[in-house]
Amino acid sequence: MPNYLAIDAGGTSTRAVFLTHFGQCLGYGTSGGGNPVSRGFDGALEALLAASNSAVGDARAPLAAVTLAMAGASLDLPTHLFQERFVTLGLTGQAVIESDLLAAFYSGTYQDDGYALIAGTGAVAARIAGGRLAAVADGTGWLLGDTGSGFWLGHEVARAVAAALDGRGTPTALTNLVLEDLGITVDPDSRTQGRVSAQQQLIVKTYELRPIELSRFAPLVFAVPEDAVAQQIIARCAAALAQTLRAVVDPAISGPLVFGGSVLTKGGTVGAAVLTQLGQAGESAGHPDGAFKTEPALVADGVVGAAVLALKRNGEMVDATVFERITSSLASLRG
Amino acid sequence: MPNYLAIDAGGTSTRAVFLTHFGQCLGYGTSGGGNPVSRGFDGALEALLAASNSAVGDARAPLAAVTLAMAGASLDLPTHLFQERFVTLGLTGQAVIESDLLAAFYSGTYQDDGYALIAGTGAVAARIAGGRLAAVADGTGWLLGDTGSGFWLGHEVARAVAAALDGRGTPTALTNLVLEDLGITVDPDSRTQGRVSAQQQLIVKTYELRPIELSRFAPLVFAVPEDAVAQQIIARCAAALAQTLRAVVDPAISGPLVFGGSVLTKGGTVGAAVLTQLGQAGESAGHPDGAFKTEPALVADGVVGAAVLALKRNGEMVDATVFERITSSLASLRG
Structure with missing residues (x-):
């Protein structure tokens, strides 16, 4: 055999x-x-x-x-x-x-119809029909999309910290975490030529990285669960991923929903928020979200x-x- | 002499x-x-x-x-x-x-106290006091900020088009403008491996550019004034620039407001929207926006x-x- x-x-x-x-x-x-x-x-x-x-x-x-x-x-x-x-x-x-x-x-399944939502370094959703890819949404890379991915999270963290440092954004516990991660220790009140010195250092250190390396900041967003800025980033991440999944739903195709990628499978915060956004998966067959016949299967x-x-x-x-x-x-x- | x-x-x-x-x-x-x-x-x-x-x-x-x-x-x-x-x-x-x-x-002025807001390829605001830079906000580059800049506009256009093509985003007149700009002509209904073919081409062509070159799409947002997606991008651009300017305002310092950079000085759409966001510049000295003592001077x-x-x-x-x-x-x- x-x-x-x-x-x-x-x-x-x-x-x-x-x-x-x-x-x-x-x-x-x-x-x-x-x-x-x-x-x-x-x-x-x-x-x-x-x-x-x-x-x-x-x-x-x-x-x-x-x-x-x-x-x-x-x-x-x-x-x-x-x-x-x-x-x-x-x-x-x-x-x-x-x-x-x-x-x-x-x-996550042996069935031939259903949906996959993956959020790791990138983010992408697919509708599978008859064992083939029928529709794909996002997965367009860090510059064009991948909204809600690990890169996206890390990028949003870095931007939120840059904005918090000069007063454009809300103060956030993420600032100290990012500055610590980059080894930046300067007087928080110090300015040079009008610019906050810690921000100047953040600029120098960040542009030494390749853009995609900003994904290193993604885990920080889950390290400060009480922080309003972190909560907003997670909420926007989940809303974007739910939107990406909705884009591939065809009411004629129902089946299992599979979640993959570290953003969706580790910790559970984002996965749960996506399901909340979708208004309880599997609610009814008539509802577009009724396309998902099971609780999501998590795949590593x-x-x-x-x-x-x-x-x-x-x-x-x-x-x-x-x-x-x-x-x-x-x-x-x-x- | x-x-x-x-x-x-x-x-x-x-x-x-x-x-x-x-x-x-x-x-x-x-x-x-x-x-x-x-x-x-x-x-x-x-x-x-x-x-x-x-x-x-x-x-x-x-x-x-x-x-x-x-x-x-x-x-x-x-x-x-x-x-x-x-x-x-x-x-x-x-x-x-x-x-x-x-x-x-x-x-834009000979006075030694006041404010500047610049939105060209980058975006930055400054408070000037006694002829020196007292505070600077944003100007943190395309990856960390420059929110509301020409790069930011072009990037938002490209992301909106990528999202519209796979159904994550609202359909927009920007799609045809971007595809035309990149020389992409494919059947809009064609898909390969589940992905919309025009989007696949957009991905290929966009990642051939240096990221900063996405600013080439910035002018397109002003070419379709009736388009809801374009309007939203412009509104978010103006809101971000107003926020950047607010971050440097010190009620103790009042003086002229100077606008620079093509986004603020060409066409007038964004500049006007920023002033609306600020709630009529120069309204009152007590109001933070009362820090601006003149209509903005536009500098090339x-x-x-x-x-x-x-x-x-x-x-x-x-x-x-x-x-x-x-x-x-x-x-x-x-x-």
Whole structure:
């Protein structure tokens, strides 16, 4: 009976799982970033093979197919270049690239219709119909959108602190947290040429970072739950994510809702606020938010979904029992 | 009697004026960007000397002093390096760097107390007291602030269009203007992997630009006055600029209000909206907005102010008559 290899290739880490056609996970491996867009083709391939080698181990069992879950921009890559390299691992069939959004969705469900909302470094929502991406909203990157993402949160924190320092914005406990994070210690009342000295230092230190590194300030917003400015940023984050999800809802498609990404899955503050914004998910089938038939499933990454896709795309049946087998046997391997 | 050279060194262009101690402008010259931070020291110096040579012409009259108006970050530069080079132009005294914010303020008034609000590529407000910068708000750059600037406007336009394309945002006439500007012509209903194709193209084209180049979209917001999304962006721009100005107001300091930068001085839409936000400038002395004693003076650049500073800092008297002499004689030279 055929075995499969499923890989979740992210920007900073890669996960691979080796599994049977009935969803029993036999081996698991990880490595560094496996995204060809950010790592380059050779670096990404190296990461994919490293994780895959760990997963397959000494088995070298024939692999009926390899499923590679990657960010959207990778979908046009020449898959035969991947395929050739996987022959050494025992691949007899095809290497197929699938969207990381689909992998995130299928990490929370085995059903073929439903919705995913992901807020990690970026932010994106998708409607899945018949096992395919039917609509995608946001995921437009840090400059054009990704509203409600980790970058967005960190950026809003930095802007709120800059505004608080010169009196444009409300004073906030975030100021000390950001200044401390950047190692800025100056007399808060000191000014040079009219400008608050701490703000001048903030400017210097911030522009030394790459813009995307502002996401480092995102966790600070959850560190001061009593702070009004932090609360407003979280509320706007949740409102934006709810709006992104609403943009992909089609009342004709109902199914599970999957939440992914650290902003939605860690701490629970933003996830709960998004559900409040949506006015209680699953309220009624007539209501647009009635499209979500379950409480959101929280997924940490896309490796379960890559495994589900490996089976489904190769004609294997994935029902509740098989899905449960994948998740529980993988959890054992991950320890 | 002493003559002076005053230079307004901007990021993209430099203006120099040669004038007498009683404010009669004798020569005027321009050149390219004269900011040492963006151009490098040698490139900036070359631009400064080119504009100065044009201004001084064949006169080579003794120059009692040179005043260089430059962006804040230039204030710590070693002025003796400038000074040495200006000796060839007849400089006998000092070369002194002054803040471009002060030069903008003094381009609209000869008084020593008051306020300036500038919104060009960046956005910044200042309170001037006793001829010095007493408080500065914003001017924190495109990533941390500059809220209401030309970059901010262009960025908001791009984000609004990205959101409109996938249904997160309200449909807007800005969409076609932006897509046209970027040469994007695709079937508006076409999707690939769930994503609207026009949005995918927008992402590709936008990330090919340097972030700051998004300011190219700023003028579009004024091209569709009936559009609700454009109106909201303009309203938020004006609200932010009013807030930036409020942050520097000290009820104890009242005086003229000077508006600079293309966002505030071209078209008039934003300037008028800022004044509305402030609740009629000059309403009453008790009201914080009563700090502004005049309707705003609109200034195109800082060269008049550099001239005013050249005289004032060297003990020359600048009253209404001298100020009027500077502006009218300079206007004649500029033709």
